[in-house]
Structures are given as C-alpha cells and as structure tokens.
Amino acid sequence: MRLKGKRALVTGAGSGFGEGIARRFAVEGASVMIADINDGAGESVVRAIKAEGGIADFVHADVSLGNEVAAMIDATQSAFGDIDILINNAGRPQRNGPMLGVDEATFDAIFAVNVKSIYLTAMHVVPIFRAIGGGVIINMASTAALSPRPGLVWYNASKGAAASLTRAMAIELAADNIRVNELCPVAGDTPMLAEFLGGEVTNEMYAKFVSTVPLGRLSTPRDLANAALFLASDEAEFLTGVLLEVDGGRCI
DSSP, X not given: OTTXXXXXXXXXXXXXXXXXXXXXXXXXXXXXXXXXXXXXHHHHHHHHHHHTTOXXXXXXXXXXXXXXXXXXXXXXXXXXXXXXXXXXXXXXXXXXXXXXXXXXXXXXHHHXXXXXXXXXXXXXXXXXXXXXXXXXXXXXXXXGGTSOOTTOHHHHHHHHHHHHHHHHHHHHHGGGTEEEEEEEEOOBSSTTHHHHTTSOOOHHHHHHHHTTSTTSSOBXXXXXXXXXXXXXXXXXXXXXXXXXXXXXXXXX
C-alpha cells in the first residue's frame, strides 16, 4: 500500500475527480476525510469506501468560507489525529460564453472557490505540516491554466492563478519539507462538463470536444486518481512545483 498510515483531506470529494482520488487513496491505505458542500454525495462516498474496507469520514465544507475551512481542518485532525496530504480539488466552473456576460457575483464565486480556497487551506494546513515535519499539497487546476480557450476567460484566469500559487508555494515551503504540486486535467465526464460546453452536452458538441484530445477521450476520475496517488506518494519525494498535464496530449 503506497499511502499506508497517511491521513488525507480531499475537498470536493463527493463526486467526479475528488471521489476518484479519495477512493483510490483509501484503497492504498490512507485514512481519508471527504469534504464536500453536498452532504448526501459526501456521505455516499464514505459508505462506499467503508464497504471496500477503507477508512473514511465526512465533513460538510464550503471551501470559500474561512470559518468552514477551519472547521474542516479541525474535523480532520479530530478524526485522524493529524493531516499528511491535502488535495485542493473543489472547483467552480464558468458556463461557456462571452467574457462580458459574466456578472460580478459569478466572477467572485469562481475566484473564491478556485483561488481563495487555496489561501484558506494553506493558512491552516501549513502550520500543521511544519509541526509534523512535512506534508503534501496537491492543487487541482486545469488545461485552462496552460492553454486558455475563448468562452471561459474568468475560469481560465482562476486556474492560471492556482498554477502560479502552486509554484510560488512550492518554492517557499520546500525548506519545510512540504511539497506542492498541481494536476491539470482536460475536462471529464463530470457535472462540470455541461457548463464548459455552454449549459448542455449534445452528441455533436461532445464529439467535437473529444476530437481536440490527441488520445481520443476525456479524462476520467481514475486518470486523476492515479496521478494524484503518484504525487502524494514517497515515489515523488523529489517533485515539487510540478504542473502535471493529465490531458491526453491536448496542451501539446
């Protein structure tokens, strides 16, 4: 087991990539805190992990709110004793459309979830990692951070900010044995896909999007789980500040 004895916190773990990461980490021996704004979805993932013999717990958390992030960290420490791995997976999409069609409240919400949450979690987790001698942070970005496309301007910008945060954090925290890396997936068959495609997914639109990926498909929770497992494991002990493209070649 590659994560035996580790304690992981995964935000947005009630579905999609976060669920895939949480379930894979549990199989590999980690105790996993499932954090999500959707209680029913999060609790369902906990039941699935326990049914497979893993260790998991659930905490409700809106990662854009400082008090809820603090409570999320406290709940994880109370459940497992401490935290070794933080996966900042929770994200907010932008519906594909003209940049001037996004209102201020939507812009604020995108940046609160995709950028501010990294600040909020760092404020609580970094002192913990320093106290225990190190840790791992993995931020979830997107190919949008590396190869922005029209129609998603503000989402692109939020993920670009996450990429810059990842590399800056990696430099500053290296002396504390805290590794900070980032995953950059192409879109997958998750609840966010419809937003990226303008509000609905038609067969024609789906096929057109897939045609832009050289390996001929979208990303899956398993793809992201495998990449996150590697970056969180001791096998990646010399990797920090990496922006790992999990995109089937789309950014080439």
